[in-house]
Amino acid sequence: MAEKNTERRHLINVIKFEGEDDALVWKHPVEDFNLGSQLIVHESQEALFFRDGQALDLFGPGRYLLETDRLPMLGKIYELPAGGQSPFHSEVYFISLATQMGIKWGTDTKVRLFDPASGLHVELGASGEFSIRVTDSRQLLLRVVGTASSLGQEDLLGGGKGFFRAMVMTQVKSYLAQAIKDNGINVLEIDERLLELSAALRERINGSLGEYGLTMPEFYVSRVVTPDDDPNFRRMKEQYAEQYLTVRQEEIRCKEAEAAAERRAVEAYTDARMKILGAQGEAEALKIQKAAEAEAYRMQAEAEAQEMRMKGYSYQQETARQVGMEAMKNGIAGEGSGGLGEIAGLGVTLGAMGGVMNLTKEALNPVLNCAENAGRTVSAAISDSWDCTCGQKAVTSNFCPNCGAKRPLPAAAGTWDCTCGEKGISSNFCPNCGAKRPAPSAAETWSCSCGQREISGNFCPNCGKKRGES
Structure with a gap:
């Protein structure tokens, strides 16, 4: 049987990857090759050629013929005899450069940490997934694989015997407690910070993996296990619930106060607008009334004048x-x-x-x-006489003989004096206090340009001029 195996090793002429799909490193079982054999390396793979335990040529994707001119390191060291027989012991390792996805991880024990929000100590566990990829095939083989025939996902973290399990668990436990303390993260709100924690852990772990020719493109903390049966954790949840309810009640009160203030402002604005519209309506009504009265006076005067003209x-x-x-x-x-x-x-x-x-x-x-x-x-x-404010009556001169006060100017036609003291007002409302112009009485008198004063009728008895004509 040994002779048959030896014969098979010498007769092999095609060397290719035949390992498992999740293998990062796989060693070809045949160790001695004939010159002229073909080496096939698939995409996303590399092949490292060993001779007598020494790593020599590294092959990328493609088909290679194992000859002297394609093995320069071998050609420099050895003289190959004719006949196509290999004079030395050789090995080939295939290394997968594809990213291995969905590798699960989890802490083996709880992480005891201090929660800054509540001031209590709690214990947490964490788990998740990561992906891994080979960045330096030669370094991975020399520092990790050694003489092993393969390296798979399970060999990285699995079963408590993984090469990098202790390193990854230490990084996770140490950084998780440190990040919560330094950043003041509430344990009950830690799910909101998982992406931040995952990115920081990936960076820290890759700092250690780089010297082994590996990297983690993704590292995810997908779950943080909380101790729901821990009395401290229950007290912490109660404190957080009370704090949340208090803050929420204050927010509701603030919203209610803002809504009430806005409602009062709208009511005040509406009331002011209604008053303005009411005042405008009263002014317009008064204007229409006075216009109607003036028209009635005019028509009456015309009728009287027409009657008098008819009587002669x-x-x-x-x-x-x-x-x-x-x-x-x-x-x-x-x-x-x-x-x-x-x-x-x-x-x-x-x-x-x-x-x-x-x-x-x-x-x-x-x-x-x-x-x-x-x-x-x-x-x-x-x-033409006037009364002075000092008490002097029927003064006919321009200055008061008692106090020397000057004769007041005659009031302009159509003006009025307000009870607040404002005089000579021409508008319908007092500019000082806002009082409305008093309605003219039937006995209101007027002065004619001819000099006749205190006329109560619509026509001047001295010259016959109509009230309001210049």
Whole structure:
């Protein structure tokens, strides 16, 4: 049987990978090859050629013919005899460069650590998965595999005998406790930081794996096992729940306060808008009312003027007639007697009587003119006087003889004085206190440009001019 195996070794002419799919390193079982044999290396593989235990040539993907010119290191050391027989012992190792995925890991014991949020000590466990890839085939074979026939996933961490189990577990336990302490991570919220912990652990573990020709492209902490039966852990969860509820209640109260403030602001704005709209409506209504009253006055005046034109006399004559009729009822003599008062009374009475009795204008003109002039002079003198604030009455000069105060300027037409002290207001509302212009009474008087003052009717009794005409 030994002779047959020896013969088979010398007759092999194709060398290729025939190991398991999850193997990182696999050694070909045939150790002696004939020159001229073919070496086939698949994609994502490398093949390392050994002679007498010494690592020589490293082959990448492709098909190779084992000849002297393709084995330069062998050609320099040995002279190969003719006949195609190998004069030396040789070995070939196939190394997979593909990334091995889904390798599981887990801590063998709990990690005791201090929770900074609650001030309690708890014990945690962790587990997850990682992937691994060969970065230096020669270094992996020389430092890890040695003379072993293969290296698989199970040999890395599995069964408590993995080459890197102790290193990985130490890194996980040490860094997990350190990261929670240094970063103030709440144990109950640790699931939110798993990606951060996974990335940091991968970097730390790769720092140690690099010298063995390996790297971990991914390392995941997928689960942290909490001690639910630990009294300290239960107390920590209760504290966290109370803290969360307190914070949540404060947030709800803040939201309610903000909503109430916003509602009050909307109500205040709405109330202000309603007041403004109400004031605008009242002003518009008053404007329409006054316009209607003015139109009614105008139509009444036009009707009266039309009536007088149809009767053949003016408004001034009608007024004089009415005054005369009143004078006749009360007697020709007035309250005063003698001097200017009698002449004025006589003039008015005669003028009224002339209108009543249809006296001729030529007969009454001298008396009427004299009386009218006298009455106009007295009326102008009386109406031109003013009362000073110091108490002096009926002042006719421009300055008060008692205190020297200047005669006040006459109020502009259409203005009014407010009870708050603001005077000469032309708008409908007081600019000082906001009071509304008082509605004009039926007995409101006005002054004519001819000098006649305190007129209560719509036409001047002196010149017949209509109220409001310039």
